[in-house]
Structures are given as C-alpha cells and as structure tokens.
Amino acid sequence: MDARLSFQADRHPADRGQNSLRAVPEPIVRLTNFTRAFGDNVIISDLDLEIGKGEFVVLLGRSGSGKTTLLRTLAGLDDATGQSVRIPGSRAVVFQDARLLPWKKVWRNVALGLRGLTGLVRDKAERALHEVGLGHRLDAWPLTLSGGEAQRVALARALVREPELLLLDEPFSALDALTRLKMHELTLALWQAHRPAVLMVTHDVDEAIALADRVLVLDQGRIVTQERITAPRGERSDVARGLRQRLLSALGSGAEHASVIPFRQSHEAFA
C-alpha cells in the first residue's frame, strides 16, 4: 500500500478495510470528499472514489441513490468547482437513451465533433460502426433503428473518440434479455480491444457480476460496499452466488416496501 492510500485510510479509520479495496494502480479518476446537493437535498456526501487505468467498474444502487449524478460529474457535465475532482481529458458517455441526433445519418452521429478531413473522419466512423456490427446501417436515419441498434451506435460514437474513461449509464436496461447478453459480449470485446477505464451504472446485479473488475454499491450518498472480482469473466458462476447475496443485501432490497400502501386498501375504500 502506498503512502497516498495510507493517508486516506488515516482520515477515515473506520473505512480502512474498504480503502484497501480501493487501492488502484495509476488512478485516472479520483474524487476526494466529493459532495453534491440540490438545495438542501444532499445526494452524495463525502464520497471517495478512484478508478484505475483500464479498470471496469460497475456502480449499483437503488433508484434515486445518485448514480446518474455521480456519473454526470465524472462526465464533466456538472460544475464541480471547489471540489477535489480529477477526471481525464478524454471521456465519452453512453446514456440510457441513446441520444442520437435524429437529423444526422448514423455515421454522422458517430463522427459528431470529430475534427479532421471529412474523408478520414468518415473512415473512422465507418470502422467504429463495423466494430459494433452495424457496417450495413452507415447511412440509415437514427429513428429507423431498433433500440439495440441505436445503443450500439451510441457505443460506437463513444469508442471512436478513444476515450480514457468510458461512462455508461444503464445503457442496456431497455433491451430484451438476449440482446442484452449480446451487448455484454460486445462491450467486453470492445473494452478488451481499446482498454478504456469504464464506469457503468446498472440496476442489474447479474450484469454487474458478469462484467466488472470491481462492483460498487452506492447508498445514501456513500459507497457502502465494494467487491473486487478476480475470477476471469465467464468462469464466475462459482463466486456469483455469494456475491449476489452480498450485493443484494447491500442494496437493501426489501427495505423500501415498508412504506408501500397495499393496493387492496385503497380499493376497499371505494366499496
């Protein structure tokens, strides 16, 4: 453990165990004591996070726990002045809704914001689209794509920038199970080919286990659990069971139901 990490551990003695999990070689993302609030509503408080070069991190958390808020900060979309936030210069985001510009053909969407000669830019965009298996839809209009295809275009658009940090916000949650599995394979293949650091937000514990080097669980504005998975992908069925248990309990599944008013009660009120 190097000096920097032991310094951090000293500041949060209670978290010592977790911080050792956070020992990351060459971090390209580092948030220290990061806090984000909307008015009086504190969403993220005193959060420390490091992501290593080429590391695949998956962020889990209940709806409203602040995952998107954290991702937006890492994307540089929210102002973080006065906070200790270090993010790499080259970043790319894939949003839950693909956010393609409907008035630009698929390849132009991928090429959006790339600088250089039109021919070279088009070549680059085409190569990226071939990589995600959409070489035949280069000149299609985005509104004619299926959800999975649109998401693959968004992936191509992110990767063509060769980002150091790739941010994925629930990119596959709108896809059917089979397409989602294909997208997992594609994501892993692309990640292995290009080696960006990845932070992926998801609700799906199994998705997290299948993809991540490290799984984080965000709750009440803090990272409450971290799990590093060392088993190679594809050979994780042995560890998956225990992991899933631990992650689900960290997610506090069931805790919300106390406040749910059973439907039948309101039904009876009408009778």
Added chain:
Amino acid sequence: MALLVLWEIASRSGTIPQRTLAAPSAVLTTMFQMIASGELPGNLAVSALRVISGLAIGVTAGLILALVSGLSRAGEVTVDPLMQIKRTIPTLALTPLFIVWFGIGETPKIALIAFASIFPIYLNLYSGIRAVDVRLIEGARSFGLSRFELIWHVILPGALPSLLVGLRYSLSVAILVLVVAEQINASAGLGYLINNARDFMRTDIIVVCLMVYAVLGLGADWLVRIIEQRALVWRPSNVAS
C-alpha cells in the same frame, strides 16, 4: 363540379344576374383574354413582387430576432418583451400609420407585408429553439462540441421543423395582408385590377383575381411542403415514403 354546372345554368337563365356574379364560362373567357393581353401576368408579377419583397424582409428580420433571443440570455431579455408587445397590435390596424409614414407607393404595402410576416417566424423559431431536447444538447456537449458546433449541429436542426411551421404561417399572412394592402390606392397589381373591376361592375374580372389569390395561397403552401420534405427527410414518415 356540379356546383359549377348549376352556377352556369343559373347565370344563363338569368337567375344570377351578370352584375352579381359572372357565369363560369364568362370568367374563363375573361381569364384567357386577360392572359393573352398580358394584363393578368403583368399585374400578377407586380403583386408577387410585393409579397416576395415583403416576405424577404419580414422573414429575415424574424429569423434574426428569433436567433438573437433564442440563443442568448441578453437577447431574450431585450427582444422578447418587444415582440410580445408587437404581437398585440393587429398589423392591419397600422395601415393608416404606414400610409402617413411611407406615402401611398410601394413602400407601405411592402412594409405591411414585412411587418406581418415577422411574427409567425419569430414566435415559432424562438419556441423551437427553446424546445430542443436538452438531453440531445447535453449528449452533444459531452462530446466536446463548441458552442458554435452545438448551435449548428444540434439547436438549429432541432428547431427547423418549428421554423417551417412559422414559414407556412408567414406565407399565408403575407398573402392576406397583400389583399388588403393592395386596396391602398394601387396603380398596378391584382388589387388594382379588382378595384377597377368594381368600379365597372365587372364581376368576371373580380372572380378571376380571387382565383389567382387562391392559387397564390395554394402555391405558397406547396412550396413549404416541398421544402419540408427535403429538409426533414429524417422523420420516419418521410423516410418511409
């Protein structure tokens, strides 16, 4: 069609006197005569020129104003309140004032058309710019687009459908105002033809001119439709066809 035949029969039999409404056959004959003599094309050209110049000025001004107030906070604060005040004044109510200011030549007619066609463009483009999906803007921003690139690639194309709606309104308003403006002491143009015909009770000429106004309106609509089909090819309804 049946209506036309009925109208023809009624005119022939004298049920509808010539001075109330000319028979369709008489209207057609008059139209061919007016075309042959060059009277109709000449006056139509004068009217068309008025609409086109008025529109050119009005649309340009509307575009500029909408861009200024749609794309900058300072512009919004200065331009939008003025435009909202302007909206409450019916253009045609300004006719006397414009005559006092610009005399009775071409200027007040063109000025009225220009003035009237500013607002549909302004209102639609401005709200179109405001309504561009913020998620698209944010998505594009996350790829490091500059402010200019953002406007060019995202905001303007996103506001284009609204602009075209505005253009359609502007065209029809321009033709409406043309009809009224041409009643101002014109010495050429469709309105002049109508005024003359009125004095000689030539209902056939009046009907011909009304038909030409209708054709102008239809033509303008057709033009915008063509532009829409070209500019909005990305819409699924257009892609399919």
